[in-house]
Amino acid sequence: MTIPIQEIAQPRNIKPSRILAFDLARGLAIMFMIVIHVLNFYGSQEVQQGLFGTVIKFIFGWPSASVFVFIMGTFVAYSDNQNLSLGLKRAAMLFALGYLLNLMRATIPTWLSLKMGLVTYEQLGPHTPINGLLVVDILQCAALAFAICILLKYFFPNPKVWLVTAMVVTFGSPLLWDISSGIAPLDQVLKIFWGNKYQGSLFPLFPWLAYPLVGMAFGQWIKQCDDINKAFQRTLLTGVLVVAIGAIITLSNTAFHAADNMRSGPGIIVTMTGVVLIWLWLCQLIINKLKPNSTLKLLFFWSKNVTGIYVIHFLCIGWGLMIFGAQQLDLFGTILMMLGVGIISNFVIQAWLRITHTPLINSNRLIEKQSAA
Structure with missing residues (x-):
């Protein structure tokens, strides 16, 4: 293209x-x-x-995944040519690609390593060929989030709705965490939405969905701005304010909000959202300079x-x-x-x-x- x-x-x-x-x-x-x-x-x-x-x-760990999914939401809102049917098909293909990648990058090499005697099951621990296939990584999360974002854009084209939904996801996700049915196949599905890293869910949809939802609202707002540099100056100020709010929330119960870097509490989600906004301002500054x-x-x-x-x-x-x-x-x-x-x-x-x-x-x-x- x-x-x-x-x-x-x-x-x-x-x-x-x-x-x-x-x-x-x-x-x-x-x-x-x-x-x-x-x-x-x-x-x-x-x-x-x-x-x-x-x-x-x-330096590199904090912005990578959160920026990745935030920008995905931003592009969803910023794009004028978003076909619902094609978007959902793309999301389905991305979801399938996530498991195909698991098969090719983890399951097959691990199985071959076992067959060739390069490693033993004792050395692998929980990282078996089957577990490698079932890992919930960022592609699965991004695919589901992308589908939700384009559905919201199509049926509820109001950034206020997106922000409210992001707040519900941010503060409501801990209520869902680790809910299980006791039925193994069903629990494999549930971990996609609210599992933990010990279950092989590295990017559960809740709370990671909050980032692209806010990204959508940001993309729609900046799309309507006439002066792009002034818009990014306001982005910086907003980011600093959001970081401050997130830090206050986090400090109220640090053990809860910062317990798991792959499934953070609301305080860290709010803080990182502010950090992403500051990071985008910095990227605009780099482009200009x-x-x-x-x-x-x-x-x-x-x-x-x-x-x-x-x-x-x-x-x-x-x-x-x-x-x-x-x-x-x-x-x-x-x-x-x-x-x-x-x-x-x-x-x-x-x-x-x-x-x-x-x-x-x-x-x-x-x-x-x-x-x-």
């Missing part, structure tokens, strides 16, 4: 039809995910618990091909474990693996786009026109 240059060749105080800060934020989120996933899967405990691992998790460069080009390319990059990088990680082992690399090896997975993922997605004759986005021209405007 090529973005017409006329869409962004306008003065800075006029709202463009595509906000490049959103693409930058999503591209950075993918980069952060690659770094965090490689660290978690390949870095030794000494690396993960050392200064490098601690800093990486603090930086000249065209290869890094921006790469991040825009990754944003446009977000699903492909996500799938490919996880396939690299899953199959690479058969060669390098789990959590075995030292600091230097971990850094090399981060670079290697990123480079391979980028090379493979470009090759795939060429094979399928998909036009590559001309990021250089897009950035240059934005900068010249």
Whole structure:
């Protein structure tokens, strides 16, 4: 898909039809995910618990997934061409892709590792081939959230409804957590919605749905703004206020609100929503200040091909474990693996786009026109 240059060749105080800060934020989120996933899967405990691992998790860990799903909601509202039927089909395909990825990145490599004697069941612990297949990761969560967002946009096209729904999800999710039926197949379904990481639910829909819902309201609001830079200045102020409110809520019962980073309480959800808003302001600032460069080009390319990059990088990680082992690399090896997975993922997605004759986005021209405007 090529973005017409006329869409962004306008003065800075006029709202463009595509906000490049959103693409930058999503591209950075993918980069952060690659770094965090490689660290978690390949870095030794000494690396993960050392200064490098601690800093990486603090800097890169907080914005990646929340920004990813927030921006998804933003694009849903910001897009003018949202077909309900096609959107629901896309959501269904994304949901199925999540389990196909589980099969290809976890189940098959793990099974082969067992058959080849590379690992034992004792070494795997809970990470068996079957459990790897049933993991609820961000693709399943994003697929369900995407379907809900486009249904809300179609049947309830009012941002106030979206924000109220986000508040209900944020503060009501803990009431649903860990509800089970005692029937194993049914509980496998329930964990998609409110399970915990010990059950293999890394991104339960509740409370993660709150981020794209707020993202929708944000996307609709910024779509109606005439001055994009003034809008992002207000975004910064709003983000600071929301962070302050979230911090107060969290401090009221820290053990509850911050108990689980994959299934946070309302206080952390509110805080992180504010952080995402501040992060988007920072991305807009970067777009305004930086000249065209290869890094921006790469991040825009990754944003446009977000699903492909996500799938490919996880396939690299899953199959690479058969060669390098789990959590075995030292600091230097971990850094090399981060670079290697990123480079391979980028090379493979470009090759795939060429094979399928998909036009590559001309990021250089897009950035240059934005900068010249």
